[in-house]
Amino acid sequence: MEFDLADCLARVRRNDEAAARDLVEELHPLVIKIVRGHLPRRLDEEDVTQEIFMKLFAKLDQYHGNVPIGHWVSRVALNHCYNLLRAQRSRPEWRMADLPEEHAAVVEAQATDPDRDPHPAEALGARELVARLMDLLRPRERMLIQLLDIEERSIEEVRKLTGWSAVLVRVGVHRARKKLNSLYRKLKSEGKL
Amino acid sequence: MNQLDPELKRLIRWSRAADADAATEAPYGMAVRIASRWRAMVVQSETEPAWWRQFQVTAAWLSVAILVIGASVWTSRLETDLGAYTLTPAYQLIAKNIAP
Numbered sequence: 001m002e003f004d005l006a007d008c009l010a011r012v013r014r015n016d017e018a019a020a021r022d023l024v025e026e027l028h029p030l031v032i033k034i035v036r037g038h039l040p041r042r043l044d045e046e047d048v049t050q051e052i053f054m055k056l057f058a059k060l061d062q063y064h065g066n067v068p069i070g071h072w073v074s075r076v077a078l079n080h081c082y083n084l085l086r087a088q089r090s091r092p093e094w095r096m097a098d099l100p101e102e103h104a105a106v107v108e109a110q111a112t113d114p115d116r117d118p119h120p121a122e123a124l125g126a127r128e129l130v131a132r133l134m135d136l137l138r139p140r141e142r143m144l145i146q147l148l149d150i151e152e153r154s155i156e157e158v159r160k161l162t163g164w165s166a167v168l169v170r171v172g173v174h175r176a177r178k179k180l181n182s183l184y185r186k187l188k189s190e191g192k193l
Numbered sequence: 194m195n196q197l198d199p200e201l202k203r204l205i206r207w208s209r210a211a212d213a214d215a216a217t218e219a220p221y222g223m224a225v226r227i228a229s230r231w232r233a234m235v236v237q238s239e240t241e242p243a244w245w246r247q248f249q250v251t252a253a254w255l256s257v258a259i260l261v262i263g264a265s266v267w268t269s270r271l272e273t274d275l276g277a278y279t280l281t282p283a284y285q286l287i288a289k290n291i292a293p
Contacts, residue, residue, distance in 0.1 A: 015232070015235050017228045017229065017231075017232045018228075020227070020228035020231055020232070021224040021225060021227075021228040022224075024219060024223070024224035024227050024228060025218075025219055025224050028217065028218065028219035028223075028224070029217035029218065032217050032219075033212075033217060036212065036215065037212070046220065046223065049223075050223070050226070050227055050230075053227045053231075054227070054230065054231060054234075057231045057234075058234075106204070106207070107200065107204070110200065110203045110204060110207060111200060111203075114203050117210065118207040118210050120210075120211070120214070122207060123207050123208065123210035123211035124211045126204045126205075126207035126208040126210075126211065127207075127208035127211040127212065129204060129208075130201075130204055130205055130208045131208075133201075149197055149202070149205060150205055150208075150209065174195055177195050177196065177197050178195060180197065180198075180201060181195075181197060181198045181201065184198055184200070184201050185198070
């Protein structure tokens, strides 16, 4: 049976618990992708997802259907993730010496044969390396790299999702890319990758 | 707007492949937990009248205001009292020896 969003929302507004369960099931894939993409793996994704859903239910009266529900949910979830990142005052520092050898192997593999698809282990290694590099960025920079470079969204989309101005997005991503590039080059020049 | 290093871009493309396989369905029982937690909140807000919540907030702010005002009045009185009884050495000398 196809999911009837309008009906489900109406039932949730009448405090129907079964409808709330259906809504969570329906929106979970969208929310979990945002949580996984924007927050460090060390945070408990299930706890964060629950907090986001509680926020969504609390704010449901503010949703009037002017934009697709996915867009509204993404905005609330992104905002929550951004606040969590900002609240983490001290980001874990990692030393270059901490980099496992697998990372260097992944970098070498993608450099020697750039067009092929990765093996699952290589994909995991690449994800971990990218995540570690992203950990060193400021919350806003991290979010912009995630949205523009990893999820390949347009500046207009990012502007709508975050509520930041186009200038802020452009300047922010410029700095973030510069920082990420220099960090990566430094690791390579030191022979860590 | 500068671009990412081509090698970094490729690493990002590879990292996407790892994320593509990850399960996105809600874990078993999670939807039930969230829905019942939300329902409990709704019930609590239904049983607690709006005027009572408003009263609690107002009372809390009022208490804070009284504490702040009380503390400032007490501090200013303390300073005044100190001024009345603290005699400078020069004044004490005059009071004892010159104009008793």
